[in-house]
Amino acid sequence: MDTGLPDVPGLPPGSGRKGPRGGLWPGLFGAVRLSALQLFGVLLAVVGLWTSYYTIPAESEGIVLRFGEYILKVPPGLHFKLPFGVDEVLTVPTQRQLKLEFGFTTPSHTNPDQAAISPEKERSMVTGDLNSALVEWIVQYRITEPETYLFAVREPGQTLRDISESVMREVVGDRTVDEIITIGRQQIEDRVLQRMRELSERYHLGLSINQVQLKNVNPPEPVQPSFNEVNRAQQDRENAINLANGEYNKAVPRARGEADQKIRAAEGYRFKRVNEAEGDAAAFTAVLEQYVKAPEVTRTRIYLETLGEVLPNTRQAIIVDDSVQQLLPMLPLPERLPEATQ
Structure with missing residues (x-):
């Protein structure tokens, strides 16, 4: 039946009708509704496909969570997961050497565990002889058990920082300021490294502490000039002692050698005179025997x-x-x- 209305695209011919108020046709509403559903379905498929795969970098491992629960650990490479946020993947750099800086910060340092606390407070310590020292150090570590690192301890990076600072203050507090600045650096590094490894295993951090390195160890700034003068005087004293020892090592062996040479010469002369005297006495005795006879x-x-x-x-x-x-x-x-x- 011809209604005298224009045909609507996508609907059968002659199906266009006016609404009660002369608006759009109901068929047009149906077509638009159908197109929106199709668009939503396509968009949903694209999002599902986009969120169903992931890539783990070569120096990392992936931890897969399903509804927040740990499922498995995956190696580097391309992997698939349940889309729409059902599975969540956490990337942990297990093959990268990480470091924490204490008492100072460098612009190129990108470790997320580097806390934003004041470096001045971190490096200020009291030594065993009740002196103050400014200690800067570095801790190098690697994440060996990513699932333990993520779930065993809350904020493991901050926990590692607290452990390092606590152990360093403990070790520095048992030594004098001279040992910390001069001869005791290696012993401090070894002791702090051993103690940090023990605590990281006890707290199940999933970390491997590789190295503890002392950087700058200085007295407080107000007393640095005086301390430098004392160190300079000690170095001059050591240099003078070394020079004196060098002269001693040259003069004493020479004198001992000359004395030994003279002693050997005197002994040789003594043996010569004794032998000559004994020979003369033997000759005289032989002549005396002949003289007695004739x-x-x-x-x-x-x-x-x-x-x-x-x-x-x-x-x-x-x-x-x-x-x-x-x-x-x-x-x-x-x-x-x-x-x-x-």
């Missing part, structure tokens, strides 16, 4: 041997009798006579 023969032999040793060392000489009245018959004299008569 005194005249031995005396003559000794006389001749002595002349044989002495005469070669004397100059040429002419011996004349006292009765000689003149020397003329004895001319010409030998050429060496003037030398002999001198």
Whole structure:
């Protein structure tokens, strides 16, 4: 039947009718309602598809929660879950080396567990000798059990900060300010690291404490100039002691070596004289034995041997009798006579 009204797109021809007040047609309302339902269905499908997958980075692990309850732990990569917020995924950086800074902050530090408290309050400590010191340190750790880290302790990052600060104050309070600034740094780091590992296991933080490193350890700013002067004087004293020890190590061994050399020379001379004396005594004893047996023969032999040793060392000489009245018959004299008569 022709109603004289224009046809409505999407409806059968001739089905367009006016409403009671001449408004839009009921068929048009039905078409719009149908299109809205289809659009909502498409939008719902897109949202469901969009929220049904997730990706875990290579250095992290994922913790899947279903209606807030822990379900499983997933490795890095692409994974699927129930959409529309039924499953929630928490990403935990388990393969990343994390660190906490105490007493100072660096602009590039992005650890979410880094609390926004005053660094001045953190680094101000009292030592065992009732002195004040400003201690700055770093704690490096890694999350080994992500499910324990998330659910065993409330705010595990802040708990770790509290543990570190408490242990550091305890260890620093048992040592003098000189030990903290100079010779005791390594012992403090080792002790704090051991103590933090014990407490993290006791509190089930799911963390592995890798290193505790002391950075700047200084006295309070008002006394820093005086403290630096004391340190400088101590260093000068150590340098003077080291120089004196060096001179001592050079002079004393040299003197000891010279003394040993002279002692050995004296001992050698003593052995030489003793041996020579013993040899002379043995020779004299042998001669004495022969002299006892034949005194005249031995005396003559000794006389001749002595002349044989002495005469070669004397100059040429002419011996004349006292009765000689003149020397003329004895001319010409030998050429060496003037030398002999001198």
